Amino acid sequence: MVHCTPSLDRSFAALSDVTRRGILEQLGRADASISSLAEHFHMTLTGMKKHVVVLEQAGLVTTQKVGRVRNCRLGVQRLEAEAQWIDAYRKLFEARFEALDGIIEEMKQEEAHGTANEQSPDGAKRDDD
Amino acid sequence: MVHCTPSLDRSFAALSDVTRRGILEQLGRADASISSLAEHFHMTLTGMKKHVVVLEQAGLVTTQKVGRVRNCRLGVQRLEAEAQWIDAYRKLFEARFEALDGIIEEMKQEEAHGTANEQSPDGAKRDDD
DNA sequence: ATAATACTGAACCATATGGTTCACTGTACC
DNA sequence: GGTACAGTGAACCATATGGTTCAGTATTAT
Structure with a gap:
């Protein structure tokens, strides 16, 4: 049984929230901006941003800011x-x-x-x- | 994609801690008491008890108290x-x-x-x- | 130039987490 | 009966989490 501790910690923690799992499913359908995700999950922009940051730190999402909108897509973490x-x-x-x-x-x-x-x-x- | 939200929340959260994953691996080898686990992970009895409770709530561990020792083993959650x-x-x-x-x-x-x-x-x- | 949009950051809040100590109960052993 | 052992529960602590509001900044549209 392999131990890549910090990574497993992060990703399992990231997956332990319904909203975040929902975000992943959503991004599986199409890339999305912070605001569209926020709207979809009935949450403030700031709240959504935090979730995205958590997912990003776990490598599950990558983002790129184009103009004033930040585009979120599934990340390298498979x-x-x-x-x-x-x-x-x-x-x-x-x-x-x-x-x-x-x-x-x-x-x-x-x-x-x-x-x-x-x-x-x-x-x-x-x-x- | 199925949503059994509360259960997934609990189990992913339970898995997001190194110590708890370690406990599961340990119990995979042999059942153990709280105190033996506590010793193995260099932690107080009380601290270990808390981890076991978390794992128990996630269904990953079941316990049974026999005499003064509580025996922990892998639970129903597969x-x-x-x-x-x-x-x-x-x-x-x-x-x-x-x-x-x-x-x-x-x-x-x-x-x-x-x-x-x-x-x-x-x-x-x-x-x- | 102004206004609206999209995000960002700081501050705040309530609650959870991961750990401790300390006092206590129940069981086992001599 | 007395002592050691295994666990339990309450209280405490620092930090993290999941959310908010509010006040910016940068970009786009009119």
């Missing part, structure tokens, strides 16, 4: 590392649960041999909390 | 929706850039026909900022 991280996690997840299945299988075997411990042999309380 | 979102985004990204390639192609054609506008025909300044 979310490759992010997709990879999630994928690695999911594999790890599966592996872990296969391992657990193995343990359960073992326990069943032991039980069949009459060596199984009854649950909570030490009387510890099991709370879900 | 990051399916998250993987899907990222995947959809990447497709959209590719599509968008193919479209741009198409436009560039068009422009080249026009240029070949002598109908191309020179850049900035209106004299607008192009700033990168």
Whole structure:
């Protein structure tokens, strides 16, 4: 599992906001100015600018100011590392649960041999909390 | 592109912290108590507890208190929706850039026909900022 | 030249985050 | 019964986030 920490931090954080994910979807359809985005998401220009800055810092959006309008478009960040991280996690997840299945299988075997411990042999309380 | 907003918000936010991603990797290897995690990440019990709560709320971890120790393990959240979102985004990204390639192609054609506008025909300044 | 547009920056606000310490509860061990 | 251990909860702190308003600046249109 690869660690490009600061980048992953930034991009996952950028993706953790509905509005920003919406902006990305919007820019997937067409480039847009700050004001058109602001209007679309019912937000002030300043508010939208901040979101765009966050997305820009995460590399998900690039902008270029032409005259008085700043044009926003999808950036270089293809979310490759992010997709990879999630994928690695999911594999790890599966592996872990296969391992657990193995343990359960073992326990069943032991039980069949009459060596199984009854649950909570030490009387510890099991709370879900 | 599907919108399960609150869930995506929570899980992406949960993933946006190095320590929390580390915890997930750790739990992928073996279940662990709060204190063992706290020690491993050089953090107070209380601090670790908070991270675990965040992961729990995102469904990435489940815990069960047995006696005085709380056992943490990977939760039900397999990051399916998250993987899907990222995947959809990447497709959209590719599509968008193919479209741009198409436009560039068009422009080249026009240029070949002598109908191309020179850049900035209106004299607008192009700033990168 | 004036007015409208599009953005920018500073200041402000409420709330969240990531961490701590300290006091406390419940469990385990001798 | 007493002590150590594992966790919990409240309070605190600094900083970040997501938003606003208001006062500019630069660009475009009339």
